[in-house]
Amino acid sequence: xxxxxxxxxxxxxxxxxxxxxxxxxxxxxxxxSWYARDWVALLAVPAIFIGGWxxxxxxxxxxxxxxxxxxxxxMLFTALVVANRSLLARHWRRFWxxxxxxxxxxxxxxxxxxxxxxxxxxxxxxxxDHGVADGQGSEQPLAIGILFFASLNPVVTALIExxxxxHTLLLKFPIxxxxxxxxxxxxxxxxxxxxxHIGNFEGQWLLTLSYAGAGLLMNLVYLWTRNIWHVLLMHxxxxxxxxxxxxxxxxxxxxxxxx
Numbered sequence: 001x002x003x004x005x006x007x008x009x010x011x012x013x014x015x016x017x018x019x020x021x022x023x024x025x026x027x028x029x030x031x032x033s034w035y036a037r038d039w040v041a042l043l044a045v046p047a048i049f050i051g052g053w054x055x056x057x058x059x060x061x062x063x064x065x066x067x068x069x070x071x072x073x074x075m076l077f078t079a080l081v082v083a084n085r086s087l088l089a090r091h092w093r094r095f096w097x098x099x100x101x102x103x104x105x106x107x108x109x110x111x112x113x114x115x116x117x118x119x120x121x122x123x124x125x126x127x128x129d130h131g132v133a134d135g136q137g138s139e140q141p142l143a144i145g146i147l148f149f150a151s152l153n154p155v156v157t158a159l160i161e162x163x164x165x166x167h168t169l170l171l172k173f174p175i176x177x178x179x180x181x182x183x184x185x186x187x188x189x190x191x192x193x194x195x196x197h198i199g200n201f202e203g204q205w206l207l208t209l210s211y212a213g214a215g216l217l218m219n220l221v222y223l224w225t226r227n228i229w230h231v232l233l234m235h236x237x238x239x240x241x242x243x244x245x246x247x248x249x250x251x252x253x254x255x256x257x258x259x
Contacts, residue, residue, distance in 0.1 A: 022097040025090050026226040029174040037083035041168040044076045044160045045196065063142055066150040077156040080163050087167075088228070095229040102230060109221055109234040113214045114242070120210035128204045144248075151248040154239040162231050165193050165215065166222040186223070190216035 051072035055065050081088065095102050142150070170189050175181045194212025201207040218231045240246060 024226040025094040028176045040083040041163040070153045106233045116213040117210045120213045151245045154243045158235040158239040
């Protein structure tokens with residue numbers, strides 16, 4: 001099946017229909033298809049790890065590592081956008097076929113993601129090594145300009161992960177009429193998504209289940225709407241606010257006031 005055929009198989013948007021009929025930009029596949037853009041998405045996450053390892057092998061300077069790692073991720077994200085430009089445009093038109101409800105899904109998902117991560121982390125804390133703090137370090141802080149640039153890192157990474165996990169490694173598989181297999185893939189996908197964030201938890205594998213829970217929610221949202229923009233915005237805004245530019249700005253402002 002060619003990519004053109006796959007596009008034509010997309011369910012048509014009809015005015016006056018239900019929310020899902022309006023926003024769904026992909027039909028559930030009945031056969032496996034693979035394009036060049038899928039290779040880009042599949043290789044993007046390993047490329048992040050390889051790029052980070054190469055940078056850290058070349059230098060120990062934190063500023064250089066932060067800047068280089070962010071540049072690598074921005075380049076990978078740009079490659080994904082270019083490779084998926086027609087898909088993004090098609091999904092965007094569908095997203096705006098029901099703008100208010102689509103925005104509501106994004107906001108509600110953003111809130112639920114944080115609830116899931118917080119609750120699962122709290123529940124798992126008694127079972128992990130309390131001598132290790134997840135994602136916390138004692139190194140000297142970076143200059144504010146470098147911090148702002150590096151704060152783009154989690155934002156573009158979120159968007160890369162959604163292309164990889166939500167679209168390429170989930171919806172593309174023609175298994176959705178086999179419920180046990182479909183459920184297993186959806187959960188396994190979320191577990192792998194959580195596991196690749198082991199660096200956020202200083203080696204505490206159990207805590208990656210908190211991100212797996214968030215990944216499972218985003219998987220379900222994507223399978224429900226079959227529109228990549230709901231999860232792109234949900235995940236991207238989450239990282240933009242928490243750990244991204246908003247966090248850096250607030251920390252800088254609080255530091256200036258308290259200093």
